[in-house]
Amino acid sequence: MLTQESSSEVAASTPRSSGTSHAHLEDFLDLLRQLVREPSVVGTEDSFFRVLRRELEETDAVVTRYQGILVAHGKDPESLILSAHVDRHGLICTGPNEFQYAAFITANRGELDGDSVSEQMMHSIQDRFIQQRVQAHMPYTGTYQGQGVIQNTFICPYRNNVIFELTGLEFLQPGSPVSYLDRLAIQDGRISAQLDNVLTVAMLVYLFRNGFPGTVLFTAQEEAGRSWRYALAWFLRQQWTTQRLLVMDTSPFPDTAAAEAQEVVLRRKDANGAFSEEMTAELQAKCESLGIAYTFKDEYVEKLNEARQTDGLKALSLGRTELGRIVAATDGQINGSTVQVPTTGYHTPQETANLASVEAVMKLVWSCVR
Numbered sequence: 001m002l003t004q005e006s007s008s009e010v011a012a013s014t015p016r017s018s019g020t021s022h023a024h025l026e027d028f029l030d031l032l033r034q035l036v037r038e039p040s041v042v043g044t045e046d047s048f049f050r051v052l053r054r055e056l057e058e059t060d061a062v063v064t065r066y067q068g069i070l071v072a073h074g075k076d077p078e079s080l081i082l083s084a085h086v087d088r089h090g091l092i093c094t095g096p097n098e099f100q101y102a103a104f105i106t107a108n109r110g111e112l113d114g115d116s117v118s119e120q121m122m123h124s125i126q127d128r129f130i131q132q133r134v135q136a137h138m139p140y141t142g143t144y145q146g147q148g149v150i151q152n153t154f155i156c157p158y159r160n161n162v163i164f165e166l167t168g169l170e171f172l173q174p175g176s177p178v179s180y181l182d183r184l185a186i187q188d189g190r191i192s193a194q195l196d197n198v199l200t201v202a203m204l205v206y207l208f209r210n211g212f213p214g215t216v217l218f219t220a221q222e223e224a225g226r227s228w229r230y231a232l233a234w235f236l237r238q239q240w241t242t243q244r245l246l247v248m249d250t251s252p253f254p255d256t257a258a259a260e261a262q263e264v265v266l267r268r269k270d271a272n273g274a275f276s277e278e279m280t281a282e283l284q285a286k287c288e289s290l291g292i293a294y295t296f297k298d299e300y301v302e303k304l305n306e307a308r309q310t311d312g313l314k315a316l317s318l319g320r321t322e323l324g325r326i327v328a329a330t331d332g333q334i335n336g337s338t339v340q341v342p343t344t345g346y347h348t349p350q351e352t353a354n355l356a357s358v359e360a361v362m363k364l365v366w367s368c369v370r
Contacts, residue, residue, distance in 0.1 A: 047142025
């Protein structure tokens, strides 16, 4: 059993791509396999919340559902507050045999100013989904409705969204969510699926199974830039402030070598502003003491932008994260830092992470419990 005391024994230095057995993670991988199969298209997360609640209630966690957020408390709720989003990218039927990228339908369009990672990646991902199998579900219940295949995608210049042409789901009504048909693959010490962000959701449930004492906020609609509102509403409801909110996510890299140059991704800031210097320094120190390879994503992006500026290319965004929006909205009264799993194939059903990174992140999180 992984406990706070035994977490230091978790092997976070498993050789990358070595084919080494991760038998001690089988329970976690079984949980991840199950959750990957459950649809959770951004804006229609209700059915996934019910699945997640059942999993959490089998632990000692006290679980409460609010609009847009599921909150789980352990035995010492203030020992550490974690956050992860439950939504994943997919499609929404918007008319007769018409399908659009769900995140931009769900989002407040006024918040899409071209500076989000998702918006900047829209052109690069539009051709990734040809021949991708998809499945449709009822919006609230998650009841299966049928399968189809993506035949073509294009960006509509008038609606500024990716439009998908499908076969097999012509009968769907507007508002029906369509998820990518997804299964977990494990090979050479790596896992692949639509990991953002079911991976960190599974990690947090697994930590609760093994006695995590703190609080976890599972938020909806992060991919639409709205999850921070639900998290902030919960803090205001509880009249809590903190400088130790730890937000978990995946972090995209262009190729395997770049992703596996570190096990954990940290941040000092995003496009909205600076994170807690104290907590970020604590995470850095713990990585060094635990032997976890890390990098700062903001520094990584800034170095890339220096080269892009020399080549006359547009700068890459630092990203607008859930934490950064909360920090900006509260003038720093609620702050913390982030821990991210480096991946490739971002926002596709083939997003890939190294299991050594998964172990390192869980080990790091346990070390932060006070």
